[in-house]
Amino acid sequence: MAVKTGFWAQAKNDPTRIALIDAAGQSMRFGELDERGNRLSNGLRSLGLQYRDGIAMLMHNDPAWIEIFLATHQAGLYLTPINYHLTGPEVAYIIENCEAKAFIAHERHAAAAIRAVEALNYDRSRCFAVGNIPGFRSYDAFLAEQPVTPPAERQAGTLMLYTSGTTGRPKGVRRPLMPGNPDVVASMAGMLGALFQLSAGDGVHLVTGPLYHAAPGGFGSASLHMGHTLVLMDKWDAEETLRLIEAHRITSTHMVPTMFHRLLALPDTVKQRYDVSSLRAVIHGAAPIGVEAKKALIEWWGPVIYEYYGATEGGGTIATSEDWLKKPGTVGRPWPGTEIRIFDDAGNTLPAGEPGNVYMKSMVGEFEYYKDPAKTRESHRDGLFTVGDIGYVDDDGWLFLCDRAKDLIISGGVNIYPAEIEKALMEHPKVADAAVFGIPNEEWGEEIKAVIQPADGIAPGPELAEELMAFASERLARFKLPRSIDFAVELPRLDTGKLYKRFLRDPYWEGRERKI
Incomplete structure (x- = not known):
């Protein structure tokens, strides 16, 4: 059977094929996922939503996330997934800013969801809960009331994602909707797949990061449109990742460098326990990775x-x-x-x-x-x-x-790039994570500060700081060396790998003006 690119073509041609497997091991077939997406598309239309309207959702990596994605993408709507780590007021800001005409939340995030709709005095008849949230309508009951047939006049929708907001309020990234049938637009997934040498039809894609983020969501949805099965992780763990790769014969995944470092830090006995030979494409971005760490990963996985x-x-x-x-x-x-x-x-x-x-x-x-x-x-x-x-x-x-x-750190008029220093420090086996930034210096303008998250079982202190300074001095010019090293139990990173560096840096600059 010829394989066509696009979820809806896959669902029509092979409805009994497994489309996704959730973190609990429960599976859903292409046909079932298509029917639930159709029901939601029709339900949103019944609420009066029209072409170019938007909805928002507060959802972890749950099958409902995929259902909502598919429903909006064939109903000509904008979909805004919200970071489930945000507080109620932060969620409210995005719901209001994107002008969402419906809001869907999972009961796991009930506290933030309730605070958000209360702050906005949001119409509760347009609030739906996967599970139970007081005052919200039942998502499953709403779907059950709707026809299972595809919505009339299907039109392509898209995501309206918000930036991570590491330097202030998150910003909505909005594009014009692509005109045409969503089946045609979905075929663009083939272009993305070709870049990473993925073929349609027989793949299994492991979703390691939160779907609300552009990269995990983008590569996950592209894989689904290519007919691949999605395996959803709820909370990332290094050894569990290896277990899932072997158990499901994973062919592709997207990761961030912090995941690579934690995988490489596993004992050799654990690494050798799992077969990862099914992997065809491990895609990464979002943050820098050290040269030696990446070489080690290529040597391990090919x-x-x-x-x-x-x-x-x-x-x-x-x-x-x-x-x-x-x-x-x-x-x-x-x-x-x-x-x-x-x-x-x-x-x-x-x-x-x-x-x-x-x-x-x-x-x-x-x-x-x-x-x-x-x-x-x-x-x-x-x-x-x-x-x-x-x-x-x-x-x-x-x-x-x-x-x-x-x-960028400017010290004595010299430009210094913290990422280069972080990469060097991350090569040390006793370092789990590193952040480098500039702090005030009366003579030089700025000086280099490093904050280190020690590897598991490693005690922080002056001896470790001295060892790391000696290690760095063999790899970096003297003017790039940190003037001091502090330690933290855990650095404030997003699930996407981005570092909230301002949380570390801002206290040093309180009451001062930073020129960058």
Whole structure:
């Protein structure tokens, strides 16, 4: 049987095939998932939602997440998934900002959901609970009332994601809806799959991160459209990841560098216990990874590691394992249909090898920061956009990232990139995580501070700090060495791998103006 790209084609051609397996091991078939998506599409239409309207959801990696995604994507609606770690007021801000005309939440996040709708005085007849939330309508009962047939006049919808908000209020990234039948639009998943050498029909994709984030959600939905089975993780664990890879014969997954470091830190006896030979593509981005750590991963899993550079706003670049081994440290060259340029602060294009502001053109089209035209204008130049990263391209067109502009340390007039120092420190076996940032220095303007999360079983203290300084001094120039090292039980990272560095840095700058 020929395999067609697109979830709805898969559901029609092979309705009994397993579409997803949740964290409890319960499975759902393509046909069943299609029927529940149809019911929700019809239900949202019955509420009066029309083309280009939006809904919001507060949901962990639950099958309902996929149902809601499919329903909105064939009803011409915008879907905003909300980070389930946010507080009630933060959830309320996004619901109001995206103008959601319905809100669906899981009972696990009831406290934040209730506080949000109370703060907004939100119409409870448009609030639905997977499980039980006082005052919310039953999601399952609502679906049961709706016809199982596809909605009339099916039209393609899309996601309206919010940035992580590491430097302030999260911003909604909104794109025009693509005109046409959702089956046609879903075929674009094949383009994404081809980039990472995935074939339609027989894959199994492990979702390791939260679906509300652009990368886990994007690669997960693309895999589903290619006919792959999704295996959902609820809470990430290193050994459990290996167990799932072996048990389900996982062919693809998306991970972030902190996951790689924790996998590599497992005892050799644990690593050797599991068969990972089914893997065809392990995709990663979101944060930098050290050269030695990535080499070790490729040696363990084989040349199946794909690195990309992109953002919620779009992307990007890609580097295969073979590419990366030839150009260690690169995040790749542009995808087909994209472009990368390096500008200085005045908007001049910089030559190869010179660091500057990284701008890119996305293959998924133009976007705006919803209700923030000033921020939209600030992020665009010559038809390209930036998310504030600093990097350079070499003579062959390969992109190398230095750091975020906001994280740049200027000490004595010299630009210092914390990401380079963090990578060096992370190579030490006693380091589980590292954060480097600038703190005030009366003479130099800024000095380098490192905060280290020791590996399990390692005691923090002066002896460890001295050992790490000696380790770093063998790998970094003297002016890049931290002036001091502090320790933390755990660094404030998002599930997506991004570090809330401002929580560590801001106390040092209280009452002072930072120029970056």
